[in-house]
Amino acid sequence: MNTTRGPVIPTVTRPTSVAGAARDLVEGGARPRAGGTDIATCVEAGVTAPGPLVDLLDVPELRGVRWADDGSARIGAMTTVAELGADPLLAGAYPGLAATARALATPQIRGTATVGGNLLQRNRCTYLRNPAFDCFQTGGDSCPARSGDHLRGVVVDQGPCAAPHPSSLAVALLAYDASVAVLERGSGAEVERDLAELYDGADPTRDHVLAPGDLLVAVALPRPVPGERAAHLRVAGRSRAEWPLVEAVVRLECAEEGRGPVTRASVAVGGVARTPLRLPGLERALVGSVPGRALDQGVERALEEVADLCSPLPATGYKVHLLQASVQSAIEQALGARNR
Missing domain, CATH: 3.30.390.50 (CO dehydrogenase flavoprotein, C-terminal domain)
Structure with missing residues (x-):
């Protein structure tokens, strides 16, 4: 049974560069913290074991939208959802993404939540977030939602877990054939992969495929289409x-x-x-x-x-x-x- 819960004061490092963040993630065995809207509740509920954190708020390389000469865009993983929704250039180039950002969650969440955090958040299944239950994601060997409360669950059944992926931005970015830049722990190199490759519906143990120590750096969008x-x-x-x-x-x-x-x-x-x-x-x-x-x-x-x-x-x-x-x-x- 998942019983870890209660107030926890983790060790927090605050790097000021991507290289420093990557080093802290590897050397300390820490987790990245973006806006913190998800990880704090996960630790409190016992979904995530307490441990050291790498706070990414002071890494300027991870923030903002950068435009290439051909009009394509690269969005830093620490850019907030509110910033996406309020950017007139982004709305003109990628209106579906901007509309999604403006509708996501609540104004308070949009002002704090980040692009990377939204893409890599944990699912919202009540069994996952209740310490009285075990499931595939907490070391168990079953999905209690399948025989219990799954009213908000999947309707396209891809694998053992019945919880839908919670990221709204992932839906919009998938529609735009976006890719993600990931700094991989093993090689120390930044690699680019299709956004769809972040997720594996057949794996019930996790909500994304990044390994511990990997760092999502940015999202890349192709050149916009006039009159979309x-x-x-x-x-x-x-x-x-x-x-x-x-x-x-x-x-x-x-x-x-x-x-x-x-x-x-x-x-x-x-x-x-x-x-x-x-x-x-x-x-x-x-x-x-x-x-x-x-x-x-x-x-x-x-x-x-x-x-x-x-x-x-x-x-x-x-x-x-x-x-x-x-x-x-x-x-x-x-x-x-x-x-x-």
């Missing part, structure tokens, strides 16, 4: 509005700088699986759609086929319709389509 149409939709219950039941980000690259037919589409969803997901069948069906018009039959069929991806648990069947309806609404918002 985008929409973000988040569905949440009143009692736990901080965490979405379903989330969708739709990006449409259209001819004639946004006025003509769709030439490429990205549809990403969250709150439904152990990882954020893309819907490639629906993306293909959207090519050729015309802004301002109702969805054609091909898109409607592809929306119906989203249900074929789902394997709901006994209490998550409602999410099938919620997922389809949310994605359709986001598509219609992006297209400016008329409702039938």
Whole structure:
């Protein structure tokens, strides 16, 4: 049984460079602390064992948005969610990401939470965060949510754990084909990998694949598309509005700088699986759609086929319709389509 809880005063180092942070993570066996909105509650609940921390707040290399000559962007892992939502250049270049950031959680959380912390946070399963229970992530050999309370659980079943991944930014960044820069403990080198590679839905023991001592440095976004149409939709219950039941980000690259037919589409969803997901069948069906018009039959069929991806648990069947309806609404918002 997971019984570690209570007030803990950890050892904290405060490096002022990426090199110093990497050194402290390796030498001290410490965990990185970003905004601290998740790790503090995890330690208090016993989800995370108490131990030394490396506070990243004083590392300027990890903050802010840097623009390349081709218009692509690199966002430091310690940039806050509020900064993303308030950046007019970012909103113009990547409107789906900016809209997601503005809708995330609460103003207080957005002002403190960071890009890296949001991508690497622990899931919100009540069994994980209750010391009376063991699960795959606390050394157990089962998922108690599967036979217990899983009303907010997965509807696309990827593996033994039934808790959806909680990152909203991961959904938007997946839609933008983003990559992440990681300073690896083993080699000491910074490597770039697709954002999707941060997550493995088949592994029930962790919420991301980074090894202890690895440091997420930045997120890289490709060159923006002129006239992109985008929409973000988040569905949440009143009692736990901080965490979405379903989330969708739709990006449409259209001819004639946004006025003509769709030439490429990205549809990403969250709150439904152990990882954020893309819907490639629906993306293909959207090519050729015309802004301002109702969805054609091909898109409607592809929306119906989203249900074929789902394997709901006994209490998550409602999410099938919620997922389809949310994605359709986001598509219609992006297209400016008329409702039938």
